[in-house]
Amino acid sequence: MSNTAKITIIIALALVLFVADLVLGSIIIPLRDFYNLLSGHGDEPFLKTILFNFRLPRALTAVAAGMALSVSGLIMQTVFRNPLAGPYVLGISSGASLGVALVIIGFQSFGWFSEFSTVSNWTIITAALIGSGLLLMMLLIVSTRVNDIMTILILGILFSSSVSAIVSILQFFSPEGALKSYVIWTMGNLGNVTGSQLSILWGTITAGIIIALLNGKNLNIMLLGELYAKTTGVNIFLFRLFIFIATSLLAGGITAFCGPIGFIGIAVPHLVRLLFKTTNHFILIPGTLFMGAAVMLFSDIVAHLPGSDRILPINSITALLGIPIVIWIILRNRQLSQLF
Amino acid sequence: MKRSIITVIAAIILFGCQAPTQEKNQTADYANNNCYASHFSITENEGYSLITIKNPWVDAENIKYNYAVAHTPSAKLPPNTVHIKKTPTRVAAISTTHIAFIETIGQLQTIKAVSDKQYIYSRQFHKADSISPIAEVGFDINLNVEKLLQLKVELVFLYGISNEIEPLRKKLVRANIIPVMIGEYMEQHPLGKAEWIKVFGAIFQQQEIAKQYFNQTAKAYEKVKREAATTNRPTVLTGMPWNDVWHTPGGKSFTAQLIADAGGNYIFSNDTSSVNYQYDTEIVYQRAGKADIWINAGNVHSLKQIEEHDNRMKLFKAFQNGNIFNNNKRSVRGGGSDYMESGAVNPHKILSDLAHIFHGNAQKSELTYYKPIN
Numbered sequence: 001m002s003n004t005a006k007i008t009i010i011i012a013l014a015l016v017l018f019v020a021d022l023v024l025g026s027i028i029i030p031l032r033d034f035y036n037l038l039s040g041h042g043d044e045p046f047l048k049t050i051l052f053n054f055r056l057p058r059a060l061t062a063v064a065a066g067m068a069l070s071v072s073g074l075i076m077q078t079v080f081r082n083p084l085a086g087p088y089v090l091g092i093s094s095g096a097s098l099g100v101a102l103v104i105i106g107f108q109s110f111g112w113f114s115e116f117s118t119v120s121n122w123t124i125i126t127a128a129l130i131g132s133g134l135l136l137m138m139l140l141i142v143s144t145r146v147n148d149i150m151t152i153l154i155l156g157i158l159f160s161s162s163v164s165a166i167v168s169i170l171q172f173f174s175p176e177g178a179l180k181s182y183v184i185w186t187m188g189n190l191g192n193v194t195g196s197q198l199s200i201l202w203g204t205i206t207a208g209i210i211i212a213l214l215n216g217k218n219l220n221i222m223l224l225g226e227l228y229a230k231t232t233g234v235n236i237f238l239f240r241l242f243i244f245i246a247t248s249l250l251a252g253g254i255t256a257f258c259g260p261i262g263f264i265g266i267a268v269p270h271l272v273r274l275l276f277k278t279t280n281h282f283i284l285i286p287g288t289l290f291m292g293a294a295v296m297l298f299s300d301i302v303a304h305l306p307g308s309d310r311i312l313p314i315n316s317i318t319a320l321l322g323i324p325i326v327i328w329i330i331l332r333n334r335q336l337s338q339l340f
Numbered sequence: 341m342k343r344s345i346i347t348v349i350a351a352i353i354l355f356g357c358q359a360p361t362q363e364k365n366q367t368a369d370y371a372n373n374n375c376y377a378s379h380f381s382i383t384e385n386e387g388y389s390l391i392t393i394k395n396p397w398v399d400a401e402n403i404k405y406n407y408a409v410a411h412t413p414s415a416k417l418p419p420n421t422v423h424i425k426k427t428p429t430r431v432a433a434i435s436t437t438h439i440a441f442i443e444t445i446g447q448l449q450t451i452k453a454v455s456d457k458q459y460i461y462s463r464q465f466h467k468a469d470s471i472s473p474i475a476e477v478g479f480d481i482n483l484n485v486e487k488l489l490q491l492k493v494e495l496v497f498l499y500g501i502s503n504e505i506e507p508l509r510k511k512l513v514r515a516n517i518i519p520v521m522i523g524e525y526m527e528q529h530p531l532g533k534a535e536w537i538k539v540f541g542a543i544f545q546q547q548e549i550a551k552q553y554f555n556q557t558a559k560a561y562e563k564v565k566r567e568a569a570t571t572n573r574p575t576v577l578t579g580m581p582w583n584d585v586w587h588t589p590g591g592k593s594f595t596a597q598l599i600a601d602a603g604g605n606y607i608f609s610n611d612t613s614s615v616n617y618q619y620d621t622e623i624v625y626q627r628a629g630k631a632d633i634w635i636n637a638g639n640v641h642s643l644k645q646i647e648e649h650d651n652r653m654k655l656f657k658a659f660q661n662g663n664i665f666n667n668n669k670r671s672v673r674g675g676g677s678d679y680m681e682s683g684a685v686n687p688h689k690i691l692s693d694l695a696h697i698f699h700g701n702a703q704k705s706e707l708t709y710y711k712p713i714n
Binding site for chain 2: 054121122181190195259310311
């Protein structure tokens with residue numbers, strides 16, 4: 001099957017899942033009603049509100065999150081030439097967590113169960129952005145002095161660990177209610193982004209995707225090693241800077257708006273590489289975009305347990321779906337490094 | 341007819357809780373008068389009161405703590421109980437509700453340590469603190485035991501949310517500090533929560549004050565409840581979503597009981613749990629989008645804050661009609677709320693606020709804990 005056919009199938013799959021995510025939920029919207037609502041003939045204001053104010057923003061966020069995390073995972077795996085790299089290796093989620101922990105634990109009242117913090121959405125988003133931005137900036141400054149990409153990977157992990165330690169201290173001293181609010185934030189969420197936030201989120205990740213695509217050629221060269229890339233005239237420093245910016249826009253944007261969402265960023269690029277059997281980023285990037293969207297939409301449908309009143313945290317679902325994919329890949333390709 | 345039945349039932353319940361008759365031994369009657377609380381019992385014995393605290397956290401099964409409070413220094417106390425040989429004069433109150441109980445029985449001066457002062461509302465507490473500073477000793481399972489020792493604290497009122505509290509409790513025992521497990525938050529009836537004042541009364545040897553206070557509270561509560569029992573019951577929604585998930589109190593919870601007793605119709609009254617339920621915001625909109633009144637909306641003070649938190653909240657009828665009331669009228673900058681604090685001993689005042697809100701008198705009457713959100 002040609003790569004074009006494969007991409008078409010993935011896009012079709014993502015579209016079907018997008019519609020499914022819109023109609024499936026605690027109440028299942030029949031397809032006829034769905035069509036009527038879309039064409040403006042539906043006269044059920046209640047269903048209209050559910051569809052346009054609740055489900056559509058959530059599905060659009062799921063698509064954005066799936067795309068952004070998968071593509072940033074792909075470019076991180078290529079840049080670090082490490083199959084276990086993902087969108088968060090640069091410490092983006094730890095940095096964001098610190099920002100959010102400071103805000104939630106600082107704001108929260110001491111109350112039982114129902115008293116959840118009402119810190120505004122924008123405060124959380126700004127705190128997460130500042131947190132991840134600061135950590136990334138530190139890493140960038142250090143990386144100007146370091147040539148070896150593996151050293152940067154290790155520094156990223158070390159920075160993340162020390163930030164996590166600070167978060168642990170905050171948690172240790174936080175009252176019950178604040179702790180719960182924070183823990184719920186770490187479970188990720190797709191349904192919180194509405195209105196102008198949605199446009200900002202999409203703007204951010206579109207910029208990230210464009211930067212990634214513009215660096216497609218360099219990413220392909222990078223697979224042959226940094227030394228080879230240098231000899232072909234790639235400006236390693238500029239390349240890294242662009243990749244770091246793309247990752248912070250993609251993974252940083254999603255983490256700020258939706259919280260840390262795990263495993264999609266690691267699993268989807270592997271799935272796409274196996275499916276397309278190529279290392280060409282001009283094919284891998286579009287493939288990852290739509291596969292990421294499809295997997296995220298599917299996770300969102302599962303998390304909402306159609307027909308029931310209950311919901312599950314999105315992060316658990318992506319992990320439960322992502323981990324089998326990673327295991328399957330490891331078992332099928334005993335030598336993962338050959339894929340790079 | 342319905343109303344008279346309610347009155348008769350209320351009278352029967354109240355009669356059981358009435359102050360003891362002259363002929364009876366007062367302490368014995370006090371001890372057997374547990375009308376609403378189910379997580380403790382007090383029995384009076386020769387020379388001591390035996391307090392039994394049962395299952396003081398959500399998943400607790402068959403957990404009991406026995407405390408023998410001596411009435412005289414020479415009293416013989418039974419084995420296998422925690423002995424409280426003398427009335428404590430230096431205590432730590434870990435939850436803000438403990439402070440309310442202790443203050444109500446007039447023993448505020450014994451509090452020498454708390455978790456964090458910025459969450460405490462009590463004016464009397466802060467007055468005492470400004471004269472002689474009260475120490476902070478940490479939260480939940482992370483109490484600073486060395487500091488408690490340094491402060492010469494004799495007894496700590498603790499609460500647990502799981503058996504993770506056990507290591508701390510044992511550590512306190514090793515330090516010769518008496519840990520008393522308070523589980524008032526487990527009570528689902530507002531009067532059950534308030535009845536825990538009897539435990540504090542027994543420990544501080546202030547049984548009479550505690551009993552009288554509780555009887556008055558119960559009477560006042562039942563009176564408001566009788567008056568609010570009308571057929572015109574507005575539908576009521578509670579809470580706020582956090583991360584698109586709406587945590588609503590179960591149909592058998594403290595909040596659900598208050599709403600029902602104040603003459604409201606709680607949207608989620610069919611949920612059989614006593615703890616919280618998690619719902620997608622979409623589901624809450626489906627069920628409660630048309631609810632008449634919205635209470636306990638997080639910790640917001642204005643409609644604008646609600647909108648900033650989640651702009652879909654505008655879709656709710658209660659938002660559009662300006663029928664949102666929050667229980668944070670009395671709150672401190674640190675985030676603490678007196679609803680959570682003295683509300684535990686004043687369920688009748690909470691009920692009265694809600695009855696006014698549900699039956700259209702909120703604008704005219706003076707509310708204690710609630711305020712309209714504009």
